[in-house]
Amino acid sequence: MAFVNNPKYTGVIPPVVTPRSAAGQIDIPSLQRVVEHLIAGGVSGLFVLGSSGEVPYLSNAEREQVMRTIVSANAGRVPILAGASEQTTVRTIEEGAKLLALGADALVVTTPFYALSNAGEIEAHFRAIKAALQVDIFAYDVPVRTHHKLPLDVAIRLATDGVIVGVKDSSGDDVSFRQLLLAAGGIEGFSVFTGHEVVVDGALLGGAHGVVPGLGNVDPAGYRRLFDLAVAGNWAEAAAEQDRLAALFNIVYTPDSTRVSGGAAGLGAFKTALVELGVITSNTMSVPMEALNAQEAAAIRVILDETGLLTAVAS
Amino acid sequence: MAFVNNPKYTGVIPPVVTPRSAAGQIDIPSLQRVVEHLIAGGVSGLFVLGSSGEVPYLSNAEREQVMRTIVSANAGRVPILAGASEQTTVRTIEEGAKLLALGADALVVTTPFYALSNAGEIEAHFRAIKAALQVDIFAYDVPVRTHHKLPLDVAIRLATDGVIVGVKDSSGDDVSFRQLLLAAGGIEGFSVFTGHEVVVDGALLGGAHGVVPGLGNVDPAGYRRLFDLAVAGNWAEAAAEQDRLAALFNIVYTPDSTRVSGGAAGLGAFKTALVELGVITSNTMSVPMEALNAQEAAAIRVILDETGLLTAVAS
């Protein structure tokens, strides 16, 4: 597989988790270790202040602290994509300008949220942000959070006109994803990334250029292997690696759903796994999310073992 | 009707619109006239930076400008409730502290949004904000925007424990609203407000303490009459006044829905009506919302005429 359209971004760009100390502060040394863990795993970029980074839960000062830490730890080794997660256009521009000043190479922007928008407003939103900031923009399509699906025709127009340099699709709509790949996947320099951890092999087979996996915090090397196998056309091996990663993804189903929210389950599982792997020191969550408990951590440890990650640590 | 539970807040507390000049800036003189229009109409409070105030579309500087203008224009005549509209807990606390410093008497707080929460997190969210700020808090239940319904049992616990002083219900769930009234409507000092403009008579009949009507920007005196008739037990007249206001509410259905979003239709109609009534100078909307056009304004003028508001202006 060669990407004939010369996409600017390819490969594995995980949304970096935000470790907190047991006392609830941003844990800078742990965050620095996460960055090393990811770059050592072969990622091709870092997505800072994404949903997996608990961005809706961070104060403005914490957002800045996270950006500074990651930019400094990265030291220019891979591109920094930063999430400008605000409700609508002018707030996103304000937030985006801050993130660029802090060292972001590109911005990741959702549709408006909390607002009751339509397709026209969504398109105008992205165009206004691009016009104001003149920087690479990834459209982040995450209707489970924003409750607006990025319309396919809007995405294609934004791609064609160079307003966006890529799409990170977490829509869960695989049909629309394939249509986007067919219509825009070949635009010179454009990238289509999937955000769904367990269907990356199929996405790459369909022409996707990369993945933004929350689970990539736990096993960046696994996602890099999967990507490399796909690029090499070793699809059966890619699928086998994907199956292993899908088994690993089961860590997000270990928390007790009567206690832990959907948001806290996934992020909490990633953090808990990183504690088990020795990368971070605590699985403390942002207020008001609950951390996973010892029983849930034990269940995660079993899965890490079964999918070969504890061996990797020991060796 | 006497409110036997001595609610601290009653009556009509409209969410104040945010006028913009044709050039898109906050229109301070128009906003000052809106405040006079509302207070002259007999409102018992002002809800600043609500959805009808386009709060998700305002920059941080604009939010501050709006607060300062309204607080100054109001000059202590009625209480100021201010919307602390941020994604989750710590951001809401940050925003709320700013608003209190600017003169808010109480805060209006939604469930978390963009976040994937559950009932436990929603309850913890309100408790943490109350603990941090120690101010009157209204829970604003608006699932069409936050996509989390404030659970009835959570609302009752928060009311019972004094965490919230009231609920503004824009949930559209009339069954839950009545259950809330039955369970919490009698708590000493507590208030239940409806946010639905066209069912206020029934809400008051069921025991509600007031209304937060976006349409109250256009006809505050009408809502005050409706409230007074209900308090006096003149239910048939209250229903007739409600019917007139429901007919007036049809202004929100005049915009072309293939062009104007759901959010822009309602707010745009309120602003356009205020232009027609001579209160503000332009119906310009926040980016990326489209303003209503001349044809839509003409249709609104007809409705204003039919419901007696143009006569009121002329006299």
Added chain:
Amino acid sequence: MAFVNNPKYTGVIPPVVTPRSAAGQIDIPSLQRVVEHLIAGGVSGLFVLGSSGEVPYLSNAEREQVMRTIVSANAGRVPILAGASEQTTVRTIEEGAKLLALGADALVVTTPFYALSNAGEIEAHFRAIKAALQVDIFAYDVPVRTHHKLPLDVAIRLATDGVIVGVKDSSGDDVSFRQLLLAAGGIEGFSVFTGHEVVVDGALLGGAHGVVPGLGNVDPAGYRRLFDLAVAGNWAEAAAEQDRLAALFNIVYTPDSTRVSGGAAGLGAFKTALVELGVITSNTMSVPMEALNAQEAAAIRVILDETGLLTAVAS
């Protein structure tokens, strides 16, 4: 309150429950007692084969058995409205013709379900059914089941053109309900009924002509009192009676929601209350719904006592 538009249907028309013996068969004597209980309570019609009658769970033979039993027990005392609950148009016409042959006076028809419809198809659906059967048709707006809201403009056109004689609104959209009342509530002979048990006072204040209360199976006399108080303009007393009925409605919240489905909770509570009141012999549910257990029945008994229904039985 006088209904100036001479509606053909007014008052309380409960959706009749379908009792089953412990062995799971339709319990004919219990069903006959339910009919007597309802007519003695002052209902103005019987809605047979509605959701509360478990119509989606009945075999074709059981549907016929239920119709025959109720028609025979009623013996012409009140009108019989029967639910023709099929997926789309021709199936509804087939089912409706059967019900008319069995003695229905009018049909209750939903929007299509399972199908992926639009407003045009919904309108054509009702028009085709009316053209084929030439009988009184109530549109039953229940998007929680059909997942299509009956569009307001469609309802108004169908009412204006005499295609439907009334609407039973279980949409939970109180704003749309008021708009329907304003636009169609005055059409000669037309009726707007609410299906929401706890907001009937407000609905009647707004001009509704009656109610189709599942809870009316348990306390038909209470709903009749509420209706009569409203018609007499005694709104404060109507609201007090509604409050008592809303407290009674809490029986539907007693079941353990981790075991009992949303559908089984409401219907199971009505049946369990009827067992406690001595009207029917078993609270057995249709397959695959679970019946309420002894603990849940005990909680229901407490509510029946608190709302005065056990006294009524004893006296």
Added chain:
Amino acid sequence: MAFVNNPKYTGVIPPVVTPRSAAGQIDIPSLQRVVEHLIAGGVSGLFVLGSSGEVPYLSNAEREQVMRTIVSANAGRVPILAGASEQTTVRTIEEGAKLLALGADALVVTTPFYALSNAGEIEAHFRAIKAALQVDIFAYDVPVRTHHKLPLDVAIRLATDGVIVGVKDSSGDDVSFRQLLLAAGGIEGFSVFTGHEVVVDGALLGGAHGVVPGLGNVDPAGYRRLFDLAVAGNWAEAAAEQDRLAALFNIVYTPDSTRVSGGAAGLGAFKTALVELGVITSNTMSVPMEALNAQEAAAIRVILDETGLLTAVAS
């Protein structure tokens, strides 16, 4: 790729469309030609009375007519899977028994619809149907129609216990699909089919055993080629064939969405394409769906040409 678990069903099993004459009757000769077209294309089974067969729109007599026609035309060449599409358990058993008597080899069963179910009821529903009919059952997971997602753990238990022989997944939830493949895809004799026409390559790469493509009515040979390429491990060619089929799938987006419903657009496009290909004589739809018009047919003809299907006809 070898299916190591010896699934009973594999390959391409299209949901057969139901042609109608211009006058609206079932068009028997056209339906017979569809069967020949499909079998000539290499399908491994026929799914009769599925959503693509307009099953919710057919009268009972029409359902029987369609079954008899297809069973007779097929003459035992491939297995017949028939959709028992009724609201809940006993109605599904009744319908299923009829279909078995008419020659079905297996039944396709959805979760309950119109009913307000939970996971327990869904599981009991499938178990009761299997117990009553003792036949191969495919669970058809189509939440866009039933509004209940077949829960993953329920599906796994039903598969493990032999209650279902397969799943047809039209849920649009690709993550859940992969988890089902991982957990149940290897159960001896079990089959997982995707219902999504444009992501079959990825589904097969992930271990799926086949596809139920509505678009397979139009191009059965294309889907068979895609399946064979995947089985042979020629993934790049499989993806290219999938891309061609995804381009062909664009026929469903040609209808004017302000006139034609979502349901009618897809099925209407398949029928219109079959008219263009000379397989059926009319694209008439079941009441109340509108047929595509000449302009929409012309747009479809262009797509058929671009994707090589008109050439195939000519040659």
